[in-house]
Amino acid sequence: MWCRLFDQCWPESHAQLEGLTDPGGDFYKAPCTTDHPPQRGGWTRTACDGGAETSTTTVAYHGQSRNDGLNLSSPALLTTGAPSENGGSPACSNCANPIKFDGVRVDAAESNSKDGCLKDPIALDVTPISGALLARLMVRSEWTGADIKAELKHSLDRWAVVAKLVSGSLIMEDTTSVSDLGLTNGCLLQAIVYQCDIIVEGAGANKVNGCYVKTDRELESCPVYINDQGIILFKYRMSAGVLFWYFSEDGDLMKSDGDYYRVEGNQPHPPDAGWNHRLCPLGRGTTLPTIIFKSETVV
DSSP states (O other), X not given: OEEEEESSOOOSOGGGOOOTTOGGGEEEEEEOOXXXXXXXXXXXXXXOGGGTTSOOOEEEEXXXXXXXXXXXXXXXXXXXXXXXXXXXXXXXXXXXXXXXXXXXXXXXXXXXXXXXXXXXXXXXXXXXXXXXXXXXXXXXXXXXXXXXXXXXXXXXXXXXXXXXXXXXXXXXXXXXXXXXXXXXXXXXXXXXXXXXXXXEEOOSSGGGOXXXXXXXXXXXXXXXXXXXXXXXXXXXXXXXSOEEEEEEESSOXXXXXTEEEEEEOOXXXXXXXXXXXXXXXXXXXXXXXXXXXOTTTOO
C-alpha cells in the first residue's frame, strides 16, 4: 500500500477521488501500513511527475489544534522540505488539508476556491524556525500582519514577541493583508520569534508599553532598549552631570520633545519604580509605567 501526496485537496473518503491511476498529479509517495501517512522517511518522488527534481518531504501531525473537528484520528498535515518554485518550503503546502471554520473537512465540490481549497475563513498554520506548529489560526482575507501577530500572542509566553512573518520568500509586513499575499486555506506562515528582556506595563501613553529588547547601542555604558513601537529606553547624562533613565521617541535625545517618562538614577539597569513625567511633554498627565524584568536579567 502507498500513501501519496497529489494535487487535490485531501478528501474525507478515498472513494470520492477519481483518476488516481494517473501519476501525472503525484508529487511524492511512501509505503505505509496504517490509516495515516508516514511522517519521516520512506517518501520518494520516483514515478511522481509533480515532485521530479525536488527534495523529498516530511509530514508532521499537529499536536494541538483549535479546531474541535481535528484530532489524531483525523490528522491535520503539515508538509515541509519540498521546495517551492522560488526556493524554500512551499508556503501553501498544507493546502492538501482544507477545513471549514468548525474544523470539518470539505472536498472540491464544496469549496469556494478555484483550486478547491476553502478561502474565507482561512486556516493558516504558523511555525517558528524549528518547524514545530505554533498555532493554527482561522483568519479572514482582510487580516493584516499586525492582526496575525496580535492573535499569536495567545500562543506565546509573555516574554516572546513575533518580529516577522514570512510566507515563502516574502515578508508579511504589519500593513500587508492576507489577500495581498494571496494566502489561501492551508497556507504556512513562518514566525520569527524573539525573547524580550524587559516588559513595560501600565503606562498611560500606550506606545511605551510592551516588550523591550537590548540593541547594539549604548549610552553611559548601559544598553539602549527598544520596543516594537520604536520607543527607546536609555540612560542619559544631563549637562549638569545628573543621570536619568528615559522613555523617549528615538531621534535628537538632547531635546525633550520626544520624552514620555523619566527617573533619576545611576543604576546599571532601568529602575522598576520611581518614574514620573516631569518635563516630559508626551507623557504629561498619564499614568506611570511599571517595569518587569526577567528573573535572570537583573542580579
